[in-house]
């Protein structure tokens with residue numbers, strides 16, 4: 145019962161992705177306005193922490209997006225050997241992950257925009273590689289969103305989406321671990 149309601153609610157949002165995207169854009173713009181207006185230089189430490197939090201939540205969203213694909217692959221290859229009750233739970237989990245995937249992906253993109261702009265506003269000194277990989281990964285996340293919202297229009301788009309998600313991971317690892 146609770147599961148049915150959850151599935152219905154997520155489906156409702158998923159069926160209105162464009163509206164969801166516009167609302168997220170609006171909220172992102174408002175948040176940016178307040179951050180830019182009220183976070184003065186002496187609050188730069190707080191600004192940095194808020195920026196980091198945006199980045200971390202975006203990374204969690206990306207992780208859940210990715211887990212849909214990984215979980216689906218495991219299920220497709222090993223699903224037959226599961227008992228009926230475990231199979232039912234796995235199917236439900238997979239449905240929730242599939243339905244929430246584009247929603248979390250869009251949220252991720254706007255969190256990345258807020259993260260990047262907040263880190264730049266905080267005017268702290270960082271390695272150039274953090275910015276280089278950050279901007280490349282943010283650009284990839286934009287393409288992932290645009291392609292993801294049109295993924296059913298052609299087989300090639302699905303393939304590009306998958307390849308880009310691989311480069312997203314590489315870019316993210318470069319952003320977090322490389323320093324030069």
Ligand code: HEM
Pocket residue numbers: 196197199200202203206256257259260261263264270274275277278279280281282285316319
């Ligand atoms: C728009 C381009 C980006 C810029 C300018 C940027 C900037 C930064 C900076 C300066 C830091 C260093 C924070 C520190 O070590 O104190 C950072 C950390 C981080 N960034 Fe980005 N970033 C960008 C894109 C991204 C993307 C695409 C992701 C992927 C989700 C991401 C996720 C993170 C995470 C998880 C951290 C670590 C946060 C922490 O230490 O708690 N960033 N970013």
Ligand code: HEM
Pocket residue numbers: 206209210213242245246247248249250252253285288289290291292293295302303305306309310312313
């Ligand atoms: C940014 C917004 C995003 C949107 C709108 C989006 C949308 C979609 C949609 C509609 C599907 C098809 C789901 C299905 O099988 O029914 C899909 C599949 C997929 N997505 Fe995304 N996605 C986004 C972000 C991401 C991110 C951040 C990643 C990973 C880093 C990712 C990785 C994948 C993968 C690997 C697939 C499976 C492709 C295949 O079927 O071969 N997506 N996405």
